[in-house]
Amino acid sequence: MQDRIAGIYADGWSRIVATMIRFTGDWDLAEECAQDAFAQALQKWPKTGIPDQPLAWLTTTARNRAIDRIRRASTEAAKLREVAAMEPPSYPNDNEIPDERLELMFTCCHPALNLEAQVALVLRSLAGMSTAEIARAFLVPERTMGQRLFRAKQKIAHAGIPFRVPPGHLLPDRLPAVLHVLYLLFNEGYGDPGKAGLAKEAIRLARVLTGLMPDEPEALGMLALMLLHDARRPARVDSAGDLVTLDDQDRSLWDQAQIAEGTVLCERALRRRRAGPFQLQAAIAACHAIAPTAAETDWPQIVGLYGELARIAPGPIVELNRAVATGMVEGPDAALALVDPIVESGQLDGYYLLHATRADLLRRAGREPESMASYRAALDLAPTDAERRFLRRRLATVAASEHGGPGEADFRAR
Amino acid sequence: MKYLMLVCTDPNYTPGQDDGAPDVVDWVTEMDGKGIRLMGNRTRPASDATTVRVRNREVLLTDGPYAETKDQIAGFDVLECADLDEAIEVATKHPMAWAGMIELRPFWPNDED
Numbered sequence: 001m002q003d004r005i006a007g008i009y010a011d012g013w014s015r016i017v018a019t020m021i022r023f024t025g026d027w028d029l030a031e032e033c034a035q036d037a038f039a040q041a042l043q044k045w046p047k048t049g050i051p052d053q054p055l056a057w058l059t060t061t062a063r064n065r066a067i068d069r070i071r072r073a074s075t076e077a078a079k080l081r082e083v084a085a086m087e088p089p090s091y092p093n094d095n096e097i098p099d100e101r102l103e104l105m106f107t108c109c110h111p112a113l114n115l116e117a118q119v120a121l122v123l124r125s126l127a128g129m130s131t132a133e134i135a136r137a138f139l140v141p142e143r144t145m146g147q148r149l150f151r152a153k154q155k156i157a158h159a160g161i162p163f164r165v166p167p168g169h170l171l172p173d174r175l176p177a178v179l180h181v182l183y184l185l186f187n188e189g190y191g192d193p194g195k196a197g198l199a200k201e202a203i204r205l206a207r208v209l210t211g212l213m214p215d216e217p218e219a220l221g222m223l224a225l226m227l228l229h230d231a232r233r234p235a236r237v238d239s240a241g242d243l244v245t246l247d248d249q250d251r252s253l254w255d256q257a258q259i260a261e262g263t264v265l266c267e268r269a270l271r272r273r274r275a276g277p278f279q280l281q282a283a284i285a286a287c288h289a290i291a292p293t294a295a296e297t298d299w300p301q302i303v304g305l306y307g308e309l310a311r312i313a314p315g316p317i318v319e320l321n322r323a324v325a326t327g328m329v330e331g332p333d334a335a336l337a338l339v340d341p342i343v344e345s346g347q348l349d350g351y352y353l354l355h356a357t358r359a360d361l362l363r364r365a366g367r368e369p370e371s372m373a374s375y376r377a378a379l380d381l382a383p384t385d386a387e388r389r390f391l392r393r394r395l396a397t398v399a400a401s402e403h404g405g406p407g408e409a410d411f412r413a414r
Numbered sequence: 415m416k417y418l419m420l421v422c423t424d425p426n427y428t429p430g431q432d433d434g435a436p437d438v439v440d441w442v443t444e445m446d447g448k449g450i451r452l453m454g455n456r457t458r459p460a461s462d463a464t465t466v467r468v469r470n471r472e473v474l475l476t477d478g479p480y481a482e483t484k485d486q487i488a489g490f491d492v493l494e495c496a497d498l499d500e501a502i503e504v505a506t507k508h509p510m511a512w513a514g515m516i517e518l519r520p521f522w523p524n525d526e527d
Contacts, residue, residue: 112498159520160415162497170499 001046008054009038010204013128015055016062018100021163024066027153031125033069037062055094101126102165102212105205109178110161117152118181124149126208127201137188137195175213179222179278182206186226193237199230210265220269221279227262228285231255243386247294259289277313280305299328316347316354324357332364352381356391363398371398416521417501419454421489424514435512445493450504454491488514 013034020030037058051057091097108121123129123137135145155161166174182202189199206223213219235249244250266282284305291297306322319342327335339358348354359374375395382388424431445451465476479487488510495501498518505516 110498112502159518160417160495160497160501162499166499 001050004050005038005042005045008041008050008058009128012055012058013038014101014104014126014208015097015099016058017125017128018104019059019097020062020066021104022098022100023063024070025163027125027156029066029069033062033065034058036065053091053093055097056091059091059097099212100163101208103163105178105209106165106174107156107161107163109174109181110156111174111177112159112161113152113155115181115184117148117155118177119184120145120148121152122181122185122205123201126205129201137198175216175218178209179218182209183222183226183278186229190229190233193241196233199226199233202226203230215272217269217272217274218276218278220265221276221282224262224265224269224282225278225285227258227265228282228289231258231262231289237386241386243390245390246288251293254289259286262286263290275308275312277309280309280312284309297328299325303329316342316345317351320348320354320357323361327361327364332361335361336365350381352378352383352387352391355381356394359394359398368398415495415497415501416452417493417495417498418519418521419491419493419501419505419508420487420517420519421456421491421508421510422486422515422517423488423510425486427513432509432513435509436507438509441508444507445491445504450493450495450500452492452494454489456489457487460487486514493518 016034016037017030020033021027024030024033040061041054041058045051104125105122108125109118113121119138120134123134124131129137131146131149132142134149135142138145140148182205185205186199186202189195189197189202203223203226206219206226210216210219210223231254232246232249234255235251235253236244238244262282263286266279266286269279270283284302287298287302287305302325303322306318306325310318310322319338323335323338323342326338336358339354339361342348342354343358355374355378359371359378362368362371362374372395375391375398379388379391379395382391442451442454460479463479465478465480467474467476493501493504495504498520501518505511505518508516510516
């Protein structure tokens with residue numbers, strides 16, 4: 001019973017919050033009423049059984065609670081008139097409840113809100129996490145997170161941020177903001193095994209998004225990219241908590257069903273002939289994921305995809321990745337020819353993977369002393385213990401032997 | 415909703431950043447015609463400003479702007495828009511969004527409703 005109610009909560013929370021925001025225009029009230037409806041369900045359903053139409057039951061309960069609350073707030077006479085004038089929606093069954101989660105997503109991710117506020121709102125209203133849970137995930141005091149959410153909702157109300165899916169001419173500006181927030185959540189959960197729940201939630205929300213916007217190839221591409229990365233999760237970290245590079249990962253641990261799904265989604269997106277950064281990154285991830293062994297990776301294809309990515313979304317990190325792929329096809333000297341300009345530009349000076357990558361290429365080119373210097377530079381900048389341990393092992397290997405094994409780009413382990 | 419549109423200069427203005435910007439007269443004509451722009455004007459530069467404070471019932475005047483505003487404000491308009499998205503589109507069409515920057519401030523609502 002508890003499990004089934006938890007399942008209904010996971011799917012139903014954002015639906016009910018969205019419907020209540022539409023109904024009351026008040027985010028706090030909407031959340032309170034949704035919370036209240038679930039509290040009542042937890043109390044009643046164990047005795048009465050779960051109703052046939054649980055979403056309708058919850059929405060009606062939340063709506064009645066909202067009407068009640070507004071009637072009691074005598075100072076809010078205007079709101080009362082508004083509500084009284086509305087035909088109060090009544091939902092006899094779940095299928096008749098309008099799905100306004102897309103409106104909710106676009107409003108939470110409105111670019112007039114700062115990024116931290118967007119992320120917090122998505123986790124609260126769409127993922128249904130409590131303020132305390134969100135605060136824990138981002139290592140800030142609960143009070144701070146509460147204030148952040150409060151201010152974000154105030155800004156939405158006071159600045160007149162509309163609750164809607166933006167019209168077509170604004171979508172090219174606004175959809176990337178939604179994708180950015182969802183992908184940031186995914187990364188937050190992917191980089192830290194303790195936050196795996198965030199990655200799962202990001203995938204779930206990406207599925208909601210692609211379900212409601214099936215014609216947006218970048219949304220499909222993002223979901224595909226998440227699935228393909230997430231499929232490798234069991235092999236990314238060894239029992240000691242150390243990162244395992246793509247080369248060394250045990251491919252039998254990869255989730256094949258998820259790889260298949262991601263690959264199909266990626267192909268479906270690319271067929272629309274509106275390639276974007278997420279689709280291309282997904283295609284690259286698919287190349288890695290479907291290779292039976294590291295040695296059988298289709299590197300020429302990956303070089304081509306990075307070339308395309310560098311054309312539509314140029315940047316030093318894309319360039320660095322393109323260099324690594326080029327190194328796999330043409331050898332370390334060709335790759336170093338692409339890496340050196342990035343080093344000279346100084347754009348990624350503080351980025352440990354630039355130095356780690358260069359170190360690896362130099363090692364493969366037989367330039368051990370330079371390689372060791374680059375590994376040391378990477379060590380100084382590496383952000384986590386696991387990454388530092390990895391680099392120290394590499395450094396020791398180079399120091400011990402004049403000839404390294406077949407090289408692998410360290411950063412693709414991420 | 416009513417918004418105060420503060421039109422500001424960009425201290426880091428580089429010539430050319432506003433190439434292709436719309437014309438301000440066209441903007442005023444369009445927004446007046448749509449009933450979006452309720453009023454507005456250019457303001458004289460900061461060197462012509464006077465700052466007024468009353469402290470201990472004494473009027474204190476300062477030649478120049480209140481320190482934090484520096485000399486950025488170049489003018490203002492008052493807009494009536496459906497929501498922030500409409501106000502953003504209106505601001506985007508103003509040439510000073512290209513050459514400078516525009517701040518949108520929602521008005522505190524009246525108690526009329």
